[in-house]
Structure formats: C-alpha cells, structure tokens
Amino acid sequence: xxxxxxxxxxQLLKGVLDLAVLAVLADRDSYGYDxxxxxxxxxxxxxxxxxxxxxxxRLHQAGALTSYAVASGEGPHRRYYRLNEAGQALLxxxxxxxxxxxxxxDALLDGREVRP
Amino acid sequence: xTGANRLDDVTAYxxxxxxxxxxxxxxxxADLQDDLESHLAEVAAESDAPLRERLGPPEAYAADLRAxxxxxxxxxxxxxxxxxxxxxxxxxxxxxxxxAVTLAAAGILxxxxxxxxxxxxPPAPExxxxxxxxxxxxxxxxGHVRTMDIVGxxxxxxDRTGLWHDxxxxxxxxxxxxxxxxxxxxxxxxxxxxxxxxxxxLLPNLGLLVLVAGFGVALVLVIRRAPARPRAGWx
Numbered sequence: 001x002x003x004x005x006x007x008x009x010x011q012l013l014k015g016v017l018d019l020a021v022l023a024v025l026a027d028r029d030s031y032g033y034d035x036x037x038x039x040x041x042x043x044x045x046x047x048x049x050x051x052x053x054x055x056x057x058r059l060h061q062a063g064a065l066t067s068y069a070v071a072s073g074e075g076p077h078r079r080y081y082r083l084n085e086a087g088q089a090l091l092x093x094x095x096x097x098x099x100x101x102x103x104x105x106d107a108l109l110d111g112r113e114v115r116p
Numbered sequence: 117x118t119g120a121n122r123l124d125d126v127t128a129y130x131x132x133x134x135x136x137x138x139x140x141x142x143x144x145x146a147d148l149q150d151d152l153e154s155h156l157a158e159v160a161a162e163s164d165a166p167l168r169e170r171l172g173p174p175e176a177y178a179a180d181l182r183a184x185x186x187x188x189x190x191x192x193x194x195x196x197x198x199x200x201x202x203x204x205x206x207x208x209x210x211x212x213x214x215x216a217v218t219l220a221a222a223g224i225l226x227x228x229x230x231x232x233x234x235x236x237x238p239p240a241p242e243x244x245x246x247x248x249x250x251x252x253x254x255x256x257x258x259g260h261v262r263t264m265d266i267v268g269x270x271x272x273x274x275d276r277t278g279l280w281h282d283x284x285x286x287x288x289x290x291x292x293x294x295x296x297x298x299x300x301x302x303x304x305x306x307x308x309x310x311x312x313x314x315x316x317x318l319l320p321n322l323g324l325l326v327l328v329a330g331f332g333v334a335l336v337l338v339i340r341r342a343p344a345r346p347r348a349g350w351x
Contacts, residue, residue: 050171
C-alpha cells in the first residue's frame with residue numbers, strides 16, 4: 001500500500017483489501033487499473049497499485065475470480081476480472097465477518113472522545 | 117512523455133519488478149507476471165510522470181505484490197475457503213477422485229461377484245464337545261474318528277457321526293499325526309508357519325492388498341506433484 005494515505009489508514013486497508021476488491025467487482029467486471037481507480041474514487045485513497053494487483057492475482061488463483069482478455073484501443077490487451085460463484089460466496093462471507101467486526105468496534109468506541 | 121519513451125519506461129520498470137520476484141517459485145512468479153506489463157502500461161498512460169515517481173521503486177512495488185499475493189490480507193480463514201474449493205476442483209484432484217471411486221467400487225464389487233460365482237459350500241458339520249488328548253487317542257483306537265486336521269498347535273477331529281471336536285494337542289504334534297495315521301484316521305498335518313499356510317491365508321486378500329497399495333501410491337504421487345499455491349511466508 002503506497003501512494004499517500006495516512007499510515008494508519010494504510011494499515012487498516014491492508015486487512016480489508018480483499019473485501020474492497022470483491023465489492024468493486026460485484027458491481028461490474030474490471031481490469032486491474034480500473035479497480036485501483038474505482039477504489040480511490042470511492043474514498044480509499046491509500047490503496048497501492050501493487051497491493052490491488054497482487055490481491056487480484058491471488059483471488060484469481062484462489063478461484064474466486066475468472067478472467068478474460070479484451071482488446072484495448074492501443075497497447076496490450078486488458079485482463080478483466082469477473083466475480084464468479086465462489087467469489088460471490090466469499091464476498092458474502094467476508095462482508096458478514098466485516099460487519100461483525102465493525103459492530104464490535106462501534107460498540108467499543110461508542111460515547112468515547114476518540115469518536116469523530 | 118512520448119509513446120516510445122513510455123514503452124521503454126514500462127519495459128524497464130517491469131524488468132526490475134521481475135528481477136525482484138526472481139526467487140519466487142516458478143508457478144507463483146508466472147501468475148504474478150501474467151499481465152504485469154499491460155497493467156503497468158495502463159498506469160503509465162494516465163500521466164506523464166515516470167512510473168518510478170508514481171509507483172515508487174520497483175523493488176518496493178515487488179514487495180507489495182508479494183505481500184498482497186502471498187500473505188493473507190483478509191481474515192485468515194476466508195482466503196483458505198476459496199483456496200480449498202479451488203484445490204478440489206483442479207483436474208488433478210478430479211482424476212484422483214475418479215481413481216479412488218473406481219478402486220472403492222472394485223473393492224466392493226469384486227468380493228460380491230466372487231461370492232455369487234462360487235457355488236455354496238456344503239453345510240458345515242456340527243460341533244461336538246472338546247476332546248482331551250487321551251479321549252482322542254481312545255476314540256481313534258475305537259475307530260470312531262474319521263478325519264483329523266492338525267495345523268500348528270491346533271487340531272480338529274471329525275467323528276463317524278459328522279460331529280467335529282476341538283482337540284487339546286500335546287507340545288509335539290508330529291507323533292500325534294503318526295499315531296492317528298496308524299489308527300486309520302485320514303490325517304492332514306501342516307506346520308502353521310509353512311509357506312503354503314500363509315499363501316492360503318493371504319491369497320483371498322491379495323487383490324484387496326494390491327488395490328489398497330495402488331491407491332496409496334497414486335495418492336502420494338498426486339500430493340507430491342500438486343503445484344505451489346500462494347501461501348503466507350514468502351517474504
């Protein structure tokens with residue numbers, strides 16, 4: 001994780017990058033750099049290019065994503081990633097785990113000064 | 117940056133990243149580098165700044181790649197769920213599964229077919245009381261004993277009425293066999309440890325043994341040839 005973003009956010013992002021990438025691909029198929037752009041557009045400015053690319057390759061290798069090549073106007077083909085059935089199951093599972101964690105943390109932080 | 121310069125930049129940066137990944141297992145390296153160049157080209161096309169400025173040094177880029185690819189970034193179990201599903205779907209595991217099912221079916225069907233094909237055995241003689249050695253000798257002398265089967269330290273006598281009797285045999289069974297034969301008893305005598313004895317015991321199970329051994333060898337081959345998967349601990 002590089003390219004700006006406060007160190008704290010960067011550390012937090014590492015743990016949830018899988019979920020973020022899966023969620024982005026659940027909307028529509030994307031190629032690597034498009035995923036990076038969409039994550040940053042959604043407010044996750046701290047995501048690093050290599051981290052996203054490595055995550056995509058790992059999820060693909062793990063069978064959560066299928067991929068296909070699409071010719072782009074100039075330059076090499078783009079590799080698009082698509083969330084398959086296993087990926088959707090993984091997304092649902094991870095989202096459940098994530099929501100459990102956020103609920104617990106919300107309860108911990110509730111009423112404290114640290115809360116923004 | 118001109119198109120040619122940009123291409124050079126991508127090529128040089130990609131080469132440096134590759135070099136930094138050179139120590140990875142071949143399968144992981146190939147997977148990570150699959151469309152690295154086209155991906156970097158996308159990044160480069162966005163701006164005129166050189167890649168080194170936008171992405172940092174290639175070594176750091178490669179380190180991030182490794183971390184995201186090899187180290188579990190999500191909850192531990194989650195990545196393993198996906199990996200586990202994939203593993204059982206790979207052709208290698210499908211073949212292993214088919215072999216296992218075939219062997220299991222053969223193991224169940226073969227004895228069944230043999231049992232059907234084999235004519236039913238004549239009804240077994242009924243069991244009489246146990247004889248002491250002295251009883252046996254007395255019965256044999258009286259001509260009541262038809263057959264005598266001695267295997268190692270155990271012996272079974274069948275009398276003229278068709279009843280069979282366990283017999284307590286003395287320490288040495290060879291004189292016993294000799295005496296029985298003298299008394300006109302149809303005696304079979306085998307040493308328990310003779311090769312023939314083991315052969316008759318093992319023969320019915322030989323097919324099963326071969327099946328089990330073959331399955332074990334196949335399983336070991338499959339496991340040893342399974343390709344490396346992304347796992348934690350490559351840093």
